[in-house]
Each structure stands twice: as structure tokens, then as C-alpha cells.
Amino acid sequence: MLVVEDDVATATALRHVLERHGHQVTVAHTGSAALSAAGNEPPDLVLLDLGLPDLDGIEVCRRLRSTLPDVVIVMLSGRAGEMDVVVGLEVGADDYLAKPVGADELLARLHAHLRRAEPRTIPGTTLSVGSLTLDTDARQACVAGRPMPLRRKEFDLLARLAAEPGVAVARATLMAEVWDEHWFGPTKTLDVHVASLRRKLAASGADTPRIVTLRRHGYRLDADPSDLGNREGNRTCR
Numbered sequence: 001m002l003v004v005e006d007d008v009a010t011a012t013a014l015r016h017v018l019e020r021h022g023h024q025v026t027v028a029h030t031g032s033a034a035l036s037a038a039g040n041e042p043p044d045l046v047l048l049d050l051g052l053p054d055l056d057g058i059e060v061c062r063r064l065r066s067t068l069p070d071v072v073i074v075m076l077s078g079r080a081g082e083m084d085v086v087v088g089l090e091v092g093a094d095d096y097l098a099k100p101v102g103a104d105e106l107l108a109r110l111h112a113h114l115r116r117a118e119p120r121t122i123p124g125t126t127l128s129v130g131s132l133t134l135d136t137d138a139r140q141a142c143v144a145g146r147p148m149p150l151r152r153k154e155f156d157l158l159a160r161l162a163a164e165p166g167v168a169v170a171r172a173t174l175m176a177e178v179w180d181e182h183w184f185g186p187t188k189t190l191d192v193h194v195a196s197l198r199r200k201l202a203a204s205g206a207d208t209p210r211i212v213t214l215r216r217h218g219y220r221l222d223a224d225p226s227d228l229g230n231r232e233g234n235r236t237c238r
């Protein structure tokens with residue numbers, strides 16, 4: 001596990017808590033030290049402070065994500081504004097914790113993420129919705145036979161929706177099944193992942209399945225975009 005924190009006292013406290021719970025911890029005090037540490041020995045999880053003396057934590061996250069697509073990145077920041085959360089998730093963070101964070105909450109969240117780093121989809125299944133196919137063994141998504149690269153959680157989320165095409169899935173269900181059953185963080189992460197999936201699906205072809213927003217409920221994957229009445233989820237009756 002890589003802890004990126006410029007404040008020496010905070011970094012030392014984090015190291016002690018994590019090591020006491022059996023984690024092997026590398027500490028980096030700057031963004032550039034973090035990038036070279038991650039390059040030398042790819043970590044399973046990065047706990048990343050946003051306020052660093054050299055590079056912004058957002059930039060560090062972006063670079064880590066581009067080289068390590070599967071690493072779990074948890075941002076830690078005193079700046080808990082909504083925009084920071086959204087930007088952090090958009091550049092590839094898996095979670096965002098506001099300082100100060102208690103040791104128990106920190107450990108619960110990190111352990112949940114490390115458990116979730118295992119693929120959550122049922123092995124040996126191929127899901128097909130319209131032109132979209134998801135091979136859950138290979139963890140590969142294809143549209144009309146062409147691969148559509150997805151990040152880990154994007155794949156899990158799309159696979160969950162594709163398991164029941166045309167069926168509304170509640171936000172709480174998606175958070176529990178794709179992220180964690182004890183999720184108590186911002187559910188904004190769900191909307192950010194949906195937005196990213198929509199961009200990728202739209203870029204993959206004209207007749208790709210669409211993710212429909214059901215206001216105050218959740219999302220639904222529709223095979224046929226002509227069914228898409230509007231973004232409120234009304235569709236043509238059959």
C-alpha cells in the first residue's frame with residue numbers, strides 16, 4: 001500500500017495504523033516520489049493526499065491511473081468540496097475521504113476496497129444486450145465485436161445492469177453490489193461512472209444500448225436506443 005502525504009506527522013500516524021493491521025506500507029511525501037515509488041513497485045492501493053507540495057494530487061491520480069489501471073486509489077483531503085469529489089472521481093479515484101478521518105472508518109473503507117479489487121461478476125458468463133457483449137471471464141466488453149476498454153468498476157457496473165436488461169436497478173442496489181454492502185460514502189461515484197460508460201457506449205456506435213436515468217430511483221440498461229423515450233426513463237409501450 002502506498003501512502004502519499006506531505007505532512008510527516010500525518011504520514012507517520014497513517015503508517016502506524018496500517019502496519020498494525022498487517023499492511024506493508026510505503027510512504028511518499030511528494031507527488032513525484034509517489035509516482036516513482038508506484039513505478040518501482042506497483043501497490044494494490046494508494047491513499048493519496050490532494051494537497052502536495054510539488055504536483056497536485058489530482059494530477060498524481062491521473063498519472064497513476066494511466067499507468068496502473070487496476071490500482072485502487074483513495075483520495076484523502078481537507079478540501080471536501082463537491083467539485084473536488086467529482087474531479088477526483090473523474091480522474092480515476094475509486095473513493096474520496098475527507099480529513100480528518102478516524103482510524104476505524106479509514107480501515108473499513110480500505111478493506112472494503114481491497115475485497116472489491118477481486119472481480120465481482122459471476123465467472124463463465126457472457127452477457128449480451130443488443131450489440132453489447134460482456135465476457136465476465138475475460139472481463140472484456142465488446143460492441144458489435146469491437147473491444148470497448150473499460151475500467152474495473154465500469155465493467156462491474158455495466159455487467160450488473162446488463163444482467164437484467166430493461167429492468168430498473170435501484171441506486172442502493174448498485175452501490176451495494178458493485179461497490180460495497182456497507183457503503184457510506186458519496187454515491188456521486190455512481191453517477192460519474194454512469195456518465196463515463198455513457199460516453200464510451202455512445203462513442204462505440206449508433207445503436208449501442210443506453211443507460212437510462214430513473215429519477216429518484218436508479219438506472220436501467222435498454223438494448224434498443226429507440227426505446228429511449230427520454231432521460232426520465234419513459235419508453236414506448238409495447
Ligand code: CA
Nearest residue numbers: 006049051052
Ligand atoms: Ca497535504
